[in-house]
Amino acid sequence: MSFEDQPPVTVLSGGLGAGKTTLLNHLLTVGSEQYDIAVLVNDVGEVNVDADLIESGSDLSMDDGGVTELSNGCICCGLQNELDQELRRLALDEEFDYLVIEASGISDPVPIAQRFVSPARASSLYELDTTVTVVDAHQFHQTFVLDEPLNPTEDGARPLSDLLAEQVEFCDVLVLNKCDLVSAEEREEVERVIRTFHPGVDIVRTTESAVDPERILGTGRFDKDEASNAARWRQLISSDHGDATDDALHEHNVEVEIDVHGHEHGHSDDHSHEHDHLHPPEEFGVESFVYERHRPFHPERFHEWLCSFPNSVVRAKGHLWVAGRDRYALDLSQAGTQTHVEVNGRWAVTLPDFQRESYRESGADRHWDEKWGDRETKLVFIGAGMDESHLVETLDECLLSETEMELDDDWDTFENPFPGTIEWSQPPMQQRLVVGEGQ
Numbered sequence: 169m170s171f172e173d174q175p176p177v178t179v180l181s182g183g184l185g186a187g188k189t190t191l192l193n194h195l196l197t198v199g200s201e202q203y204d205i206a207v208l209v210n211d212v213g214e215v216n217v218d219a220d221l222i223e224s225g226s227d228l229s230m231d232d233g234g235v236t237e238l239s240n241g242c243i244c245c246g247l248q249n250e251l252d253q254e255l256r257r258l259a260l261d262e263e264f265d266y267l268v269i270e271a272s273g274i275s276d277p278v279p280i281a282q283r284f285v286s287p288a289r290a291s292s293l294y295e296l297d298t299t300v301t302v303v304d305a306h307q308f309h310q311t312f313v314l315d316e317p318l319n320p321t322e323d324g325a326r327p328l329s330d331l332l333a334e335q336v337e338f339c340d341v342l343v344l345n346k347c348d349l350v351s352a353e354e355r356e357e358v359e360r361v362i363r364t365f366h367p368g369v370d371i372v373r374t375t376e377s378a379v380d381p382e383r384i385l386g387t388g389r390f391d392k393d394e395a396s397n398a399a400r401w402r403q404l405i406s407s408d409h410g411d412a413t414d415d416a417l418h419e420h421n422v423e424v425e426i427d428v429h430g431h432e433h434g435h436s437d438d439h440s441h442e443h444d445h446l447h448p449p450e451e452f453g454v455e456s457f458v459y460e461r462h463r464p465f466h467p468e469r470f471h472e473w474l475c476s477f478p479n480s481v482v483r484a485k486g487h488l489w490v491a492g493r494d495r496y497a498l499d500l501s502q503a504g505t506q507t508h509v510e511v512n513g514r515w516a517v518t519l520p521d522f523q524r525e526s527y528r529e530s531g532a533d534r535h536w537d538e539k540w541g542d543r544e545t546k547l548v549f550i551g552a553g554m555d556e557s558h559l560v561e562t563l564d565e566c567l568l569s570e571t572e573m574e575l576d577d578d579w580d581t582f583e584n585p586f587p588g589t590i591e592w593s594q595p596p597m598q599q600r601l602v603v604g605e606g607q
């Protein structure tokens with residue numbers, strides 16, 4: 169990329185599990201003919217499941233810099249410096265002509281957009297084109313029409329529904345997703361509420377986030393003046409003002425010191441850009457943990473567990489090893505009232521020798537067991553007021569016991585509701601196990 173080019177940027181925000189990763193994968197499948205897209209994915213948990221899902225669903229890969237991830241925090245606050253550094257690295261090192269940023273489900277879009285208008289930032293290398301908020305129509309209906317606030321807490325933290333409302337207020341395009349889970353009347357009620365939050369917003373109705381790329385890429389809809397009417401925007405711009413001069417000088421120095429080969433010297437931007445909104449995870453009482461085990465789940469016990477998914481978990485995602493499904497890794501994604509489990513791909517241990525070896529060589533720190541290879545369960549749980557030890561204990565009870573582990577010839581005889589193969593002729597969503605409301 170040359171320095172004069174300012175690749176346009178679309179920022180995707182939206183609640184936990186609304187369909188942002190699904191949207192990104194859709195864009196990379198249908199939108200990549202027009203643009204050479206780079207993506208930057210931010211996840212709350214310490215494991216960036218979203219980046220893996222995007223990599224497995226597209227030609228982009230982490231190794232060639234096409235997908236880049238920022239994990240274990242929010243790019244709207246805790247990871248702002250990392251965001252700036254990554255934006256600069258992408259601009260200097262990678263070839264692309266459009267950047268799509270997927271913010272974490274608990275990110276406030278305002279401070280992210282703000283990075284692209286302050287003249288001092290690394291993001292001045294880009295042109296903010298469109299801010300998009302993806303909304304889960306069913307969850308929105310429950311929260312704002314039926315008035316069941318998302319995770320109300322008693323300890324002073326704000327309910328997550330407040331963040332959802334803020335995400336709706338601040339966007340150029342609103343993708344109203346999961347329309348398959350609401351009736352036409354419910355959808356109209358939802359749209360009415362959305363328009364009271366954000367009059368005149370462009371609403372795109374979707375299922376499986378299947379949006380026409382032209383509605384969210386290269387729209388030129390982001391309008392700094394209009395955005396600056398947002399009260400929170402004004403607050404941030406003014407609170408940012410104090411260090412703007414310093415930053416401008418600092419940033420200027422960095423630009424001067426980029427030599428003709430595009431290499432950077434000196435000056436790493438390690439200021440902490442504190443601003444006066446709380447870090448969203450604290451503000452909304454959200455926490456996350458990773459559950460990792462190298463032993464399979466018993467299919468019936470685990471299925472039963474999934475049927476009574478605890479309310480305190482707002483979002484869970486990751487991959488699973490289920491006994492009797494030993495060839496394929498299963499992906500699990502829980503959001504709101506539904507949990508989906510579908511086949512992701514083969515465990516490396518089942519691949520021909522040369523492929524298995526190249527998999528192992530490509531990631532020395534990956535888990536590998538002499539007998540079971542890379543099979544494992546790794547799930548990220550995100551929620552408010554979760555009882556982590558109870559969750560872990562009840563999940564552990566679903567794992568095979570020592571005796572069951574030894575009887576591996578019997579695993580195929582278990583009642584097993586989980587998908588076991590990939591039918592290439594059918595879309596993945598028709599091959600998933602769906603647990604929960606609205607099936």
Ligand SMILES: Nc1nc2c(ncn2[C@@H]2O[C@H](COP(=O)(O)OP(=O)(O)OP(=O)(O)O)[C@@H](O)[C@H]2O)c(=O)[nH]1
Nearest residue numbers: 184185186187188189190273346375376501503508
């Ligand atoms: N029923 C239904 N499920 C959907 C739809 N779109 C996406 N999903 C499912 O909803 C779950 C969450 O989708 P993601 O795309 O991972 O959501 P996300 O916004 O990226 O989630 P976070 O990054 O964790 O905030 C997945 O299981 C998807 O398969 C839809 O239109 N209808």
